[in-house]
Amino acid sequence: MRAVFVITVVFAAWEVLAFAAAKLLTERVALRQADAIVVLSGSAVLRERVEKAAELYKEGLAPRIILTNDNQQGSWDNAQQRNPFFFEKSFDELVSRNVPKDAIEVLKTPVSSTHDEAQIVESYGRQHQFGSIMIITSDYHSRRALWTFHRVIGKGQISVGVEPVISTSPWSWWLHLSGWKSIPVELVKFVYYRLVY
Numbered sequence: 001m002r003a004v005f006v007i008t009v010v011f012a013a014w015e016v017l018a019f020a021a022a023k024l025l026t027e028r029v030a031l032r033q034a035d036a037i038v039v040l041s042g043s044a045v046l047r048e049r050v051e052k053a054a055e056l057y058k059e060g061l062a063p064r065i066i067l068t069n070d071n072q073q074g075s076w077d078n079a080q081q082r083n084p085f086f087f088e089k090s091f092d093e094l095v096s097r098n099v100p101k102d103a104i105e106v107l108k109t110p111v112s113s114t115h116d117e118a119q120i121v122e123s124y125g126r127q128h129q130f131g132s133i134m135i136i137t138s139d140y141h142s143r144r145a146l147w148t149f150h151r152v153i154g155k156g157q158i159s160v161g162v163e164p165v166i167s168t169s170p171w172s173w174w175l176h177l178s179g180w181k182s183i184p185v186e187l188v189k190f191v192y193y194r195l196v197y
Helices: 002-024 043-058 086-096 114-127 139-153 177-196
Strands: 036-039 065-069 104-110 132-138 159-165
Touching: 036 043, 036 114, 043 065, 043 086, 043 132, 043 159, 065 086, 065 114, 086 104, 104 114, 114 139, 132 139, 139 159, 139 177
Parallel strands: 036 065, 036 132, 065 104, 132 159
Antiparallel strands: none
């Protein structure tokens, strides 16, 4: 009985800790209107981010959608006879969801980090006199993304909202390999960003 009690307590404590870790990384900041919806790169979860961006566009949140280019290519496409870039796949996915082509802007300068994305979006936003943007990213990435954009843009210069797309369950992420690749890794990245940037 004592062993069962100890195992139960340890399991319950782990569940609470795992849930808290996942929730700590998630942040949502709503905007009633924005000048642009910005879909952050991330090949493994791009489809769900693009789906959310198309949904918000059709709801009238913003007149345009911005895609960044992480310079990563997907699998072979027989029709194109090449490996298309993920920003191209995102573009096609948006069009298939009835987003007009002229409402989609691709920032083609390659980026390799969230910080790079914030810098390139900030530059584009200044050129086009944006007052606000809505970031679309995965739930576990949302707090670091928002913090990074505030750090690069400066609070008050451009209002920044973030819409987290549910990629992981806060209760059960630790039961899946993909969860271990996202939550613990993102916690380390968040600490790294706070120290470096």
